[in-house]
Amino acid sequence: MSTPARLEQHWRAMLARGGPGGPPLHALGWADLEDQPYTTVCYADPSMATADIPQREAPDSLMLTGFWYRALPSEKVQSGKLHKAMLLEIPLVIGRDRNGKAFALRDACPHRGMPLSAGWFEGEQVECSYHGWKFEAHSGQCRAIPSLTADQNLKVDRIYAGNYACEERDSFIWVFMPDPGPAGAGFTRRDEPSFSAPQVPTFSEHYKTAYLMANMPSTVDHGIIGLMDPAHGPFVHQAWWWRTRHSIHEKTKHFEPISNGFRMSAHTPSSNSAPYKLLRLYADADSITTTIDFILPNLRVETIRAGKYWFSSLTTVTPITRDHCRIEVVACWNIFRFVPFGPSLLKFVFAKFVEQDRRTMESQTEGLKTNPHLMLIDDADRPAKWYFGLKAAHLEAKRTGGEMKHPMSGPVRLKWRS
Numbered sequence: 001m002s003t004p005a006r007l008e009q010h011w012r013a014m015l016a017r018g019g020p021g022g023p024p025l026h027a028l029g030w031a032d033l034e035d036q037p038y039t040t041v042c043y044a045d046p047s048m049a050t051a052d053i054p055q056r057e058a059p060d061s062l063m064l065t066g067f068w069y070r071a072l073p074s075e076k077v078q079s080g081k082l083h084k085a086m087l088l089e090i091p092l093v094i095g096r097d098r099n100g101k102a103f104a105l106r107d108a109c110p111h112r113g114m115p116l117s118a119g120w121f122e123g124e125q126v127e128c129s130y131h132g133w134k135f136e137a138h139s140g141q142c143r144a145i146p147s148l149t150a151d152q153n154l155k156v157d158r159i160y161a162g163n164y165a166c167e168e169r170d171s172f173i174w175v176f177m178p179d180p181g182p183a184g185a186g187f188t189r190r191d192e193p194s195f196s197a198p199q200v201p202t203f204s205e206h207y208k209t210a211y212l213m214a215n216m217p218s219t220v221d222h223g224i225i226g227l228m229d230p231a232h233g234p235f236v237h238q239a240w241w242w243r244t245r246h247s248i249h250e251k252t253k254h255f256e257p258i259s260n261g262f263r264m265s266a267h268t269p270s271s272n273s274a275p276y277k278l279l280r281l282y283a284d285a286d287s288i289t290t291t292i293d294f295i296l297p298n299l300r301v302e303t304i305r306a307g308k309y310w311f312s313s314l315t316t317v318t319p320i321t322r323d324h325c326r327i328e329v330v331a332c333w334n335i336f337r338f339v340p341f342g343p344s345l346l347k348f349v350f351a352k353f354v355e356q357d358r359r360t361m362e363s364q365t366e367g368l369k370t371n372p373h374l375m376l377i378d379d380a381d382r383p384a385k386w387y388f389g390l391k392a393a394h395l396e397a398k399r400t401g402g403e404m405k406h407p408m409s410g411p412v413r414l415k416w417r418s
Contacts, residue, residue, distance in 0.1 A: 062395065063088040063220060063319040064297040068197040070316050070328050071175040073211065074168055077102060082126065084117045088177050089321050091115070092164065095137065098123035103137040104175045106162035110142075110187065116161060126161075135161045139189045160187040167197040170314065170330045171211045174198075179398075198299055200314040200332045210344075213328040214354045218361040220298065220319035222368075223327065225384035226361060227300055227317055231418050252415045255383075257408035260394070261295035262386050265411075294383065296390055309335045327354060379414040 071085045072094055079096040084107060086092065091107035093116045105126065107115045114130035121127070125134040125143055134144040140163035142156045165176040174197035178190060200209075216223050226232070234248045254265040266289045293301040300315040311333040318326045329350055376384050389407030397404035 062391075063322070064391065064394065065177050065179045066398070067297045068167070068174045068176050068193070069298075069318050070172045071104065071166075072173050073213070074102075074171050074173055077173055080121060080123060082117045082119070082121050084115075085175075086320050087175060088319050090177065092175065093117040093126070094166075094173060094175070095121055095126070097137055101138075102166040102168055102173045104164040104166050104173075105135065105137070105140050106164070106187070108161070109133060110159060110161050139163055140187060141189060160189060162187040163190055165190070165193050169197045169199040170332070171209065172328065172330065198295075198301075198314060200330050201301065201303055201312045202332050203305070203310045203312075204308070204334050207332050207334045209330065209332045210350070211328065211330040212350050212354060213326055214351075214358050215320075216317075216325045216327055216358055216361050217323070217365045218325055219323055220317055220325045221388075222361065222364065223317040223325040224298060224387060225381075226357065227315065227327070228294055228383045228387065229380070230383070231380040231416055232360070233418050248417055250415060250417050252413060254411060254413050255408070256411045257406045258293060258295070260404075261293055261299075261390065262383070262408055263294075264292040266291045294387065296394055306335070311335055327357070329354065380416040380418075382412070382414055 065088065069087050071087060071092065072083060077083050077094055077096055079098070079100055081095060083094045084091070085094050085104075092104050093107040094102065094104045096102055105116060107117050109116055109119075109128040109130060111128065111133055112130055114128050116126050116128055116135070119127045119129040121137070124137060126137055127134045132144070132146040133142060135142055140161040142159035142161070145154065145156055148154055148156070164178075167174050167176075176193045176197070178193075218226070230251075230253075253267060256263050256265055268288060268290075288304065288306045290302065290304045292303075293299070295301065298317045298319075300313075302313050302315075304311040311331065313329055313331040315327065315329045318328060320326055331350070386407050393405050393407060396402075
C-alpha cells in the first residue's frame with residue numbers, strides 16, 4: 001500500500017472511531033473532509049519517512065476535550081448576574097457566587113431545556129425561569145422543584161444540571177471541558193480536573209498586564225496553524241513601525257519536542273522587528289532571547305528575556321463552534337513599566353495585529369467555501385504538520401490508553417524566509 005493510501009486509511013480509521021467519545025465518521029462528514037485535503041510537500045528533510053511523497057493530511061475537525069479553555073474575561077462576569085458563553089459547541093452559563101468565585105453550568109435546564117441564563121441567581125442557586133427548578137451554582141445539583149407535592153418522593157438531589165470546573169487566571173475565567181459521557185446519560189457531579197488552568201509565565205513580583213480578544217470566522221485548525229505560521233508576517237502584518245515586506249530575509253530556527261507540543265528553542269529575536277529593537281535599550285543585543293512554545297490543545301506561549309527585564313504572552317485559539325473560533329492574547333511584562341499608557345499602547349499594537357489576522361481569515365474563509373485543494377510545504381509549514389500529528393497522537397493515546405507518541409523524534413532545524 002502506498003504512503004498516501006496508508007495515511008488516508010489512518011485518518012479514515014481515526015475519524016470512524018471519533019476519538020474517545022467523539023462523533024463517528026458519518027457525523028463529521030468525511031465527504032467534506034475528502035474534498036478539502038492537505039497535500040504535504042516535503043523536500044527539506046530526507047530523513048522523514050514521507051519525504052518527497054505528496055501526502056493527504058485531512059484535519060480531523062474534532063474539538064479536543066479534556067482541556068481548559070478560556071471562556072470569558074473576568075471583568076465581564078459580575079456577581080449576581082448570569083452570563084452566556086459557548087465552548088466546543090456547548091452552551092454555558094457563567095456567574096459568580098456571593099464570595100466572587102466563578103462557576104459554570106450547562107446552559108440548559110435538565111427538565112425541559114430552558115436556558116438557565118434566562119433565569120435568576122441570588123448568589124447561591126440558579127433558578128430556571130420556566131418551572132422554578134433550582135440548582136446549586138457550583139455542583140449543578142438540583143435543590144428544589146416547586147411543582148412536587150408532599151407525598152411525591154422524587155429524589156431531587158439526584159438531578160444535576162451539568163457543572164464545569166472553573167479557574168481564574170490572568171484576567172480570564174477558564175472552564176474545563178471534560179470528555180463526553182455515554183450517549184443519553186444524564187449529568188452527575190463532575191470531579192475536579194487533575195491539573196490546573198494554564199497561566200502566563202512571569203519572572204518578577206511587579207509587572208503590567210493587558211489582554212485582547214477577537215472572533216475569527218474560521219475552524220480552530222485553520223486558526224491554530226495560522227497562529228504558528230512563520231511566513232505570513234511580511235505580507236499580513238505590515239506597518240511602518242513594525243516591518244515591511246522588503247525586510248524579508250532567510251531565517252534558521254531550531255525546534256525541540258516538549259510534552260504535548262513543541263518549542264522554538266531560545267534564540268535572538270528577529271532583527272527586522274521594531275519592538276525587539278527597543279529591547280536593546282535595556283540589554284545587549286546578544287543577551288536578548290525569545291522562546292516560543294506550542295502546547296495542545298491551543299496554547300502559544302512566548303517569552304522574551306533581556307537581562308532582568310522580560311515580556312511574556314499566552315495566546316489561545318478557542319473553538320466556539322466547528323466553523324468559528326476566538327483568539328485571546330494576554331501579555332505580561334516589566335519592560336516600559338513606567339511608560340505612560342503602556343498597557344493601552346500595547347493593546348493598540350496587539351489589536352492591529354489581531355485585526356490583520358481576522359481580516360485575513362475572513363478572506364480565507366471565502367476561498368475555503370469551494371473546498372479547494374490545499375497544501376503544506378517544508379520548512380515553513382512543518383509546525384502545522386506537527387500540530388496535526390500531535391492532535392492525532394493525542395486522540396490515539398486516549399483511545400488505546402497507551403502513551404502518546406510524539407510526532408517529533410528529536411530536535412529539528414528549519415529554514416524559511418520571512
